[in-house]
Each structure stands twice: as C-alpha cells, then as structure tokens.
Amino acid sequence: MVHHPRVHHPRVVVVGAGIVGCALADELTARGWRDVTVLEQGPLFTTGGSTSHAPGLVFQTNVSRTMTGFARYTVDKYGRLKAGGRACFDSVGGLELATSAERMRELRRRHGLAASWGLDARLLDPPECAALHPLLEPGPVLGGLHVRGDGLARAVPAAEAQARLATARGARFLADRRVVGIESSAGAVTAVHTERETFPADVVVSCAGFWGPAIGALAGVTVPLLPMAHQYARSGPLTALAGRGAGAPILRHQDRDLYFRLHGDRVGVGSYAHRPMPVDLAELAEGAHPSMLGFTRDDFAESWSAAQDLLPALRGASLEEGFNGVFSFTPDGFPLLGESRQLRGFWTAEAVWVTHSAGAARAVAEWLVDGRPGADLHECDLNRFDSAQLTPSFVRQRATRSFVEVYDIVHPLDPPGPPRAQRVSPWHARQAGLGAVFTEAGGWERPLWYEANAGLPQPARGLRRDPWSARNWSPIVAAEARATRDSVALYDMTPLTRLEVAGPAAAAYLQRLASNDVDRPVGTVVYALLLDHAGGIRSDITVARLGEELFQVGVNGPLDLDWLLRHRPADGSVSVRDVTGGTGGLGVWGPRARDLIAPLADIDVSHQAFGYFRARRAHLGDVPVTMLRLSYVGELGWEIYTSAEHGLRLWDTLWEAGAPLGLIAAGRGAFTSLRLEKGYRAWGADMTTEDDPYEAGLGFAVRSGSGDFIGRDALAGRSPSTARRLLTCLLLDDRAGEYVPLGREPVYVGGAPVGYVTSAAYGYTVGAPIAYAWLPPAVAVPGTAVRIDCLGRMLPATVTSDPVFDPKHERIRR
Ligand code: FAD
Numbered sequence: 051m052v053h054h055p056r057v058h059h060p061r062v063v064v065v066g067a068g069i070v071g072c073a074l075a076d077e078l079t080a081r082g083w084r085d086v087t088v089l090e091q092g093p094l095f096t097t098g099g100s101t102s103h104a105p106g107l108v109f110q111t112n113v114s115r116t117m118t119g120f121a122r123y124t125v126d127k128y129g130r131l132k133a134g135g136r137a138c139f140d141s142v143g144g145l146e147l148a149t150s151a152e153r154m155r156e157l158r159r160r161h162g163l164a165a166s167w168g169l170d171a172r173l174l175d176p177p178e179c180a181a182l183h184p185l186l187e188p189g190p191v192l193g194g195l196h197v198r199g200d201g202l203a204r205a206v207p208a209a210e211a212q213a214r215l216a217t218a219r220g221a222r223f224l225a226d227r228r229v230v231g232i233e234s235s236a237g238a239v240t241a242v243h244t245e246r247e248t249f250p251a252d253v254v255v256s257c258a259g260f261w262g263p264a265i266g267a268l269a270g271v272t273v274p275l276l277p278m279a280h281q282y283a284r285s286g287p288l289t290a291l292a293g294r295g296a297g298a299p300i301l302r303h304q305d306r307d308l309y310f311r312l313h314g315d316r317v318g319v320g321s322y323a324h325r326p327m328p329v330d331l332a333e334l335a336e337g338a339h340p341s342m343l344g345f346t347r348d349d350f351a352e353s354w355s356a357a358q359d360l361l362p363a364l365r366g367a368s369l370e371e372g373f374n375g376v377f378s379f380t381p382d383g384f385p386l387l388g389e390s391r392q393l394r395g396f397w398t399a400e401a402v403w404v405t406h407s408a409g410a411a412r413a414v415a416e417w418l419v420d421g422r423p424g425a426d427l428h429e430c431d432l433n434r435f436d437s438a439q440l441t442p443s444f445v446r447q448r449a450t451r452s453f454v455e456v457y458d459i460v461h462p463l464d465p466p467g468p469p470r471a472q473r474v475s476p477w478h479a480r481q482a483g484l485g486a487v488f489t490e491a492g493g494w495e496r497p498l499w500y501e502a503n504a505g506l507p508q509p510a511r512g513l514r515r516d517p518w519s520a521r522n523w524s525p526i527v528a529a530e531a532r533a534t535r536d537s538v539a540l541y542d543m544t545p546l547t548r549l550e551v552a553g554p555a556a557a558a559y560l561q562r563l564a565s566n567d568v569d570r571p572v573g574t575v576v577y578a579l580l581l582d583h584a585g586g587i588r589s590d591i592t593v594a595r596l597g598e599e600l601f602q603v604g605v606n607g608p609l610d611l612d613w614l615l616r617h618r619p620a621d622g623s624v625s626v627r628d629v630t631g632g633t634g635g636l637g638v639w640g641p642r643a644r645d646l647i648a649p650l651a652d653i654d655v656s657h658q659a660f661g662y663f664r665a666r667r668a669h670l671g672d673v674p675v676t677m678l679r680l681s682y683v684g685e686l687g688w689e690i691y692t693s694a695e696h697g698l699r700l701w702d703t704l705w706e707a708g709a710p711l712g713l714i715a716a717g718r719g720a721f722t723s724l725r726l727e728k729g730y731r732a733w734g735a736d737m738t739t740e741d742d743p744y745e746a747g748l749g750f751a752v753r754s755g756s757g758d759f760i761g762r763d764a765l766a767g768r769s770p771s772t773a774r775r776l777l778t779c780l781l782l783d784d785r786a787g788e789y790v791p792l793g794r795e796p797v798y799v800g801g802a803p804v805g806y807v808t809s810a811a812y813g814y815t816v817g818a819p820i821a822y823a824w825l826p827p828a829v830a831v832p833g834t835a836v837r838i839d840c841l842g843r844m845l846p847a848t849v850t851s852d853p854v855f856d857p858k859h860e861r862i863r864r
C-alpha cells in the first residue's frame with residue numbers, strides 16, 4: 051500500500067510500454083490518476099519486447115481462479131477495444147486436444163476448473179473436434195475441451211489502443227528512454243533516471259517484462275524471474291486453407307507441448323518441447339528486436355514432425371519465419387505483482403502473459419489507487435517468496451522447471467522439482483529414518499506420511515482409491531489419522547511461519563491488526579484474523595502472549611510478515627522478527643498426549659493448570675520449550691517449540707518416552723484429513739481477501755468490544771445473513787471414497803455449477819469424504835443435495851452442518 055499524504059495524485063513512472071505497461075497506464079488513468087509517465091527504451095509500440103512478437107493466443111482456463119479472472123477481464127476488455135476499425139480480440143474459440151488417456155482425464159479436470167471459475171466450456175468427441183477446424187482430422191484425437199470465449203488477442207494494437215486512452219486522460223508515453231537508474235531516499239523511491247533526464251516519482255511500476263531483474267537491480271530489489279527463449283514458427287501458405295481459415299479455433303496439443311493458430315493461409319506453431327533456453331540479459335543484442343533471437347532449427351525438428359502428425363496438411367508445407375522469442379518464467383509460474391518489501395514505492399507487474407495483461411493491470415491499479423486489489427492476489431504477490439526462494443540458483447532451477455512443466459499434467463499434490471531439501475526441520479534425519487515421503491512447500495521439506503507406519507492398524511473405510519486421487523497418497527495416511535485419534539502422534543510444525551513481536555507497543559499494535567481481542571494476560575493464546583481495510587481475510591493467526599511485551603504469532607507465510615512489517619509503528623516501539631528458521635516445532639496430539647508429556651514436563655500440565663489455548667514455558671526432560679495448548683487436528687495436546695539446536699534432543703526425548711504409548715510420527719496427509727473433520731479452515735485454499743469472516747464461518751474470531759482494528763468499520767452491519775456465499779461442509783454420499791475431490795472441483799445443483807470445492811479429504815474417523823465448498827446461501831442449507839464433478843464423474847454429496855467431528859470440542863478441552 052502506498053501512503054503519500056502530501057501528494058493527491060502521486061507521480062507514477064511506468065517502466066516499459068509493452069502490453070502490461072500500456073494496460074496499467076489505462077487502468078490508472080481510468081481511476082483518476084493523471085501524472086503517469088511511461089518510459090520505453092525502444093520505439094512505440096512495437097517496442098521490441100515480448101509483446102511485439104506474441105501470437106496472442108488466449109486460453110482462459112487456469113488452475114487458479116485469480117488467473118482465470120485476469121484472462122476473462124482481458125478477453126472482455128480487448129473485445130471492446132478497437133484498433134484500425136477492428137476489435138483487439140477475436141473470439142475464435144480455444145480447443146485443447148487429448149491424444150492420450152491421461153490427457154483426456156486432464157481435460158475433464160480442466161473442464162471442471164472452467165466450470166468452477168464460470169467459463170463456458172464443453173468436452174467434445176473426436177468428430178466434433180475435427181468439425182471445428184479445417185486442418186484437424188479425428189485420427190489421433192481422443193477428445194477435446196472447447197472454450198468458446200477463448201481466442202486471439204492482437205497484442206500490439208491492444209497495447210497501443212490502451213495507451214491512446216491513457217494519453218487522452220493525461221498520461222505520457224516517451225519512446226527511446228532507457229531507464230538506467232532508480233533513486234531512493236529513506237527507503238522510498240524518489241526518481242527515475244534515463245540516460246539524459248530525471249523523472250521525479252512517488253511510485254515506480256516496473257513493467258519491463260523479462261528485463262524485470264535488471265530494473266529490480268537498479269532499485270536493489272530482487273525480481274525472481276528467468277528470461278527464457280521459446281520457439282515459434284509459421285508454415286508457408288497452405289492451399290487447404292485458402293479462404294477457409296477464418297474463425298478457426300486456436301489449438302493446444304499439450305501431449306506434444308504444442309499450440310497452433312492460423313495466420314491467413316499459414317499455420318503458426320509454438321513449442322515448449324525444446325530444451326530449456328535461459329537467456330542472459332547481458333548478452334541480448336541491442337538491435338531492433340532484442341526479444342527475438344535467431345531460430346535454432348534443430349531444436350524445432352521434433353515439434354515440426356509432431357505438428358505434421360496432428361495436422362496432416364502441414365506435411366506438404368514448408369517451415370518459414372521461425373524465431374526464438376524471449377519471455378519470463380517464474381519459480382511457480384505465477385506473475386510478480388505488488389510493491390516490493392525492499393523499497394517503498396517500487397512496484398512490479400511482470401511475468402504476465404498477454405492473456406492476463408488487462409486483468410493483472412487492473413488488479414495493480416486497484417491496489418495502487420484503492421490500497422487493495424479487487425481480487426485475491428496471494429499467488430501472484432511479489433513478496434510471496436521466502437528469502438531461501440530468492441537465490442539465483444533457486445530461481446533458475448524452478449523457473450526452468452516451470453518452462454518444462456508448462457503443459458504437463460501436474461497433480462495438485464505433486465512435489466515441486468529440484469532444488470529440494472532447502473530447508474529442513476531439526477529432526478529431518480529422524481523423519482528420513484522412519485521412511486518419510488516428503489513434499490515441499492515454502493522451501494520446507496514436509497513428510498506426507500511415513501513408510502515406517504505401514505504395519506499400523508487401518509480404519510475400516512477410505513483405503514481404495516482411483517489412480518488420480520491415489521497419487522501422493524497412501525493407505526498409511528489412513529492409519530496415521532487413526533493412530534492420532536486413538537493414541538498420540540508427532541506432527542512437524544516447523545514450517546509454520548512464526549513471528550516474534552516485541553516491544554512496549556507490541557500489544558497495542560497487535561490489537562490494531564487482529565480481529566480478536568489479543569491484549570490478554572500473559573500465558574493466553576488467541577485465534578484471530580488479519581483483515582484488510584475492506585474486511586477481507588488476509589490471514590488467520592494465533593497470538594500467544596509470552597510476556598507483557600512479547601508475543602509469538604503463528605501465521606501463514608511471508609505475506610503475513612510483510613503485512614506486519616508494513617504496519618509497524620515508525621518510532622521503533624515494536625519489533626517484528628521471523629523466528630521460523632532458528633526454531634522447530636512439534637504438534638504432540640492425541641488422547642494420550644498428556645500421558646506422554648506429564649512425566650517429562652517440569653510444570654503441571656493438567657487441564658486445570660494448563661488450559662486450552664494457553665501458553666507456557668517449560669522443560670521437557672532437558673529441553674527448554676514453549677508450549678501452546680492448541681491443535682489443528684482437533685485432539686488433546688500441544689504445539690511444542692524449541693530453538694533449532696535443541697531440536698533433535700526434543701524429538702528423541704519424546705520418541706523414547708512415547709514408545710510404550712504407541713507414539714507415531716504422522717504426516718501432512720493425516721493432518722489435512724483430521725483438520726477437515728474438525729472444520730478448521732486453511733487460509734489461501736478455503737478463504738482469502740475476497741471473503742469476509744461471516745462468509746468463511748469465522749465470525750467467532752471478530753470481537754465486538756475493545757477498540758478499533760483494521761477492517762472493523764467495513765464489517766459493520768455484516769453477519770452470516772449478509773453473506774454473498776458461504777463456506778460450506780459437504781459429505782459425499784458414497785462413503786467408500788474411491789473418488790475423493792482434491793479442491794477446485796465445481797459443485798452442481800441440477801445442471802448448473804453453483805460453486806466450487808476449496809479443500810477436501812477422506813475423513814477416516816467419520817468414514818466419509820469431506821469437501822468444503824463456496825456455495826450460495828440458498829444452497830448452503832444442511833440436507834441439500836448437490837453433485838461434485840470429479841474428472842467427469844458427478845459425485846452426489848449432501849450439505850452438512852460442521853464440524854463433522856467432535857462439534858462440542860470434548861476431546862480437545864479436557
Ligand atoms: P514486454 O512486451 O517485453 O514489455 C516490456 C517493455 O519494457 C519492453 O517494451 C522493453 O523495451 C521495456 N524495457 C525493458 N527495459 C527497459 C528499460 N531499462 N528502460 C525502458 N524500457 C525498458 N502470451 C500469451 O498470452 N499468448 C501467447 O500466445 C503468447 N505467445 C508467445 C510467444 C512467444 C514467442 C513469446 C516470446 C511470448 C509469448 N507470450 C504469449 C508471452 C507474452 O508475449 C508476454 O508475456 C507479454 O507480452 C509480456 O508483456 P510485458 O508488457 O510484460 O513485456
């Protein structure tokens with residue numbers, strides 16, 4: 051958020067007049083900001099950047115709801131924009147093809163995603179696919195996904211048309227102005243330098259595309275993207291197309307990493323099949339088209355023959371006009387939007403495709419002008435990375451992987467590729483010794499389950515799965531869940547981001563940020579929300595008061611640290627420190643947790659002495675610990691934290707004492723199942739800034755008395771009865787759980803999608819698959835029958851009041 055008390059309309063300098071810079075200038079000036087200067091190193095508007103050569107295919111379907119929203123807005127906006135008398139978007143439709151059974155399943159999944167996010171999409175059989183396209187023959191095709199609203203954006207005309215609108219409202223576009231310096235003072239930007247001029251600025255938005263890291267470097271800001279080359283070529287003219295190509299849909303042949311469009315009577319073919327080709331910015335030519343590298347024909351050979359296999363008419367055609375075009379890849383494939391934490395007033399809108407350009411620009415403009423974007427941007431936020439994820443080698447390896455995987459079938463639980471084992475908890479060696487199967491998130495290794503638990507008793511149901519929902523899952527998950535409910539289990543909580551907030555003003559500061567009353571006596575833990583100014587949920591947190599002026603705050607990741615740092619009082623009366631790295635935490639949960647802890651602890655851990663949602667410092671054996679009595683899995687027990695050097699000893703102490711009690715180590719699979727039984731929400735999946743506490747079922751965490759907090763005014767008058775949609779618990783009618791949703795599947799009433807699943811898992815204790823979903827209030831009534839589309843199977847489910855396990859909290863509060 052920008053605070054510029056003296057300037058009414060801040061002076062904005064946008065770096066780069068590609069489609070993103072132009073869209074941003076339009077969106078900013080449309081919101082009344084006038085002082086907008088766009089500096090472009092090249093000519094206007096064929097600048098030589100990625101936009102200049104983009105063939106402009108727009109496939110809107112994306113696993114991310116936000117990204118799909120960006121694409122929908124882009125399609126809508128460019129459809130209305132005119133350049134040279136023609137619209138800047140041509141909705142020829144998009145057709146994704148399957149030539150393998152796995153891809154067909156993936157298209158069913160994507161059909162579900164499209165329905166969840168409100169796109170009009172249909173699955174087609176091979177003849178229907180062939181009928182849509184003049185060159186396509188049913189031959190190798192097993193089916194297709196057709197999205198009518200997809201199509202072709204005219205990238206440069208769209209950029210220019212938006213620039214024209216912005217110019218009419220007072221923006222300036224200056225060609226031939228290479229930005230060579232960014233000036234700052236007291237941690238905030240003040241000016242931008244080109245070779246000859248200086249432009250004073252309150253806000254700088256880098257829209258430099260794949261040059262982003264270089265502009266970031268001028269500002270001392272890390273911009274984690276990798277420029278990579280990607281091959282695009284056109285065929286010579288095809289007689290088969292003479293007069294027939296108009297209106298043909300764009301194609302994706304993802305089994306061979308290809309996409310296609312027509313250019314009159316020629317076919318354009320783009321390929322992601324070739325070897326990754328990272329580009330060194332320093333080695334780019336200074337010529338007219340720096341983003342266009344020479345075509346390396348050999349790299350394209352395989353793709354050309356795969357293209358001919360799909361479109362036989364290409365066999366008689368020549369391959370002409372190929373190039374290796376450069377654009378941006380990020381470690382997780384999402385754009386980089388927002389204000390840097392490293393320098394106030396320095397923003398980025400980069401690694402954005404033409405497809406998402408207008409939507410991403412709108413979000414950034416809203417964020418600048420209103421202080422808050424209209425859509426949930428947590429996947430796209432520039433500050434989402436931990437410092438371990440910003441190293442050049444990490445960015446290079448993961449961004450390369452983003453390129454390789456761009457069209458791959460990725461299961462939602464697939465662990466990300468190398469580098470791995472970046473951050474490991476103190477007991478990593480013990481976990482590995484127990485046969486942990488690890489995944490990674492936020493740079494941390496996290497056990498999914500432990501092979502050592504293969505011999506444990508299993509619950510009666512939920513053990514047989516179809517191949518897709520069995521991926522990254524094992525029946526051992528079921529056994530670990532059961533053991534947690536029956537005896538006691540260790541869960542690794544080390545990756546949970548922990549902040550230490552300290553200082554004389556710490557209590558007042560947290561009270562202002564947290565929705566709940568956190569200014570409570572020492573030894574109290576409080577569950578609370580961080581709301582934005584519009585009452586949207588930025589996070590859910592736990593605030594443990596360890597001293598009058600000392601708090602341990604459990605949060606959901608780097609964006610929370612960012613929010614807390616931004617709101618720190620300027621006078622130094624509060625310090626905020628991320629202590630995650632130097633500490634480790636174990637959840638010790640289950641009905642026998644107290645039997646395990648009591649003999650080890652040097653304090654009284656009875657319910658009377660150490661109640662629910664209380665915090666104590668103690669020793670377990672020889673290990674100094676901080677204990678929080680709470681449990682995300684809904685069982686008796688504690689989160690136990692210690693500094694890293696004591697970690698191994700903590701594990702060993704518990705492990706040894708726990709052996710007679712049947713103590714096991716358990717992983718994320720069991721964790722997710724148990725938390726869904728207990729109805730605990732996961733921020734990011736179940737709720738985001740787009741939702742208010744009442745809609746998310748978290749109204750209990752909003753205090754009514756005791757002072758002001760961010761978001762309070764916005765919530766005035768709101769309640770569950772004003773909810774636009776409600777986060778709702780569903781139980782699948784087929785209790786066997788052969789098909790378990792994984793999240794993002796559409797929920798149907800009758801023939802129409804009415805909402806979508808946020809998280810889901812088999813509930814081994816309740817013996818049924820559980821899914822949480824956003825549904826209209828009229829549907830979110832217990833007993834209502836709905837259907838969930840899982841890969842084309844319509845699974846009947848019933849709305850249920852939640853939580854489905856231990857609604858009276860009897861197991862946890864005793
Ligand atoms: P750019 O268009 O690169 O604009 C950045 C601008 O910043 C440039 O004009 C540059 O000159 C300027 N700049 C950089 N440094 C400075 C400086 N120091 N001072 C001043 N100005 C500076 N996307 C799709 O959605 N669909 C597609 O079908 C598609 N196909 C593609 C095919 C190819 C071959 C390529 C290369 C990309 C394709 N893309 C596609 C991606 C898309 O082109 C880009 O993601 C998009 O154009 C990026 O727009 P941008 O405005 O961020 O970047």
Ligand code: THG
Pocket residue numbers: 546576577590591592603604605606663678680681682689730731
């Ligand atoms: N542990 C700690 N901090 C955390 C989490 C955690 N912070 C981030 C995230 N996880 C927060 N999520 C939750 C969700 C639910 C609960 C705790 C953290 C929880 N809720 C009880 C309930 O809803 O009944 C308690 C509510 C109350 O008494 O106010 O326990 O895992 N340290």
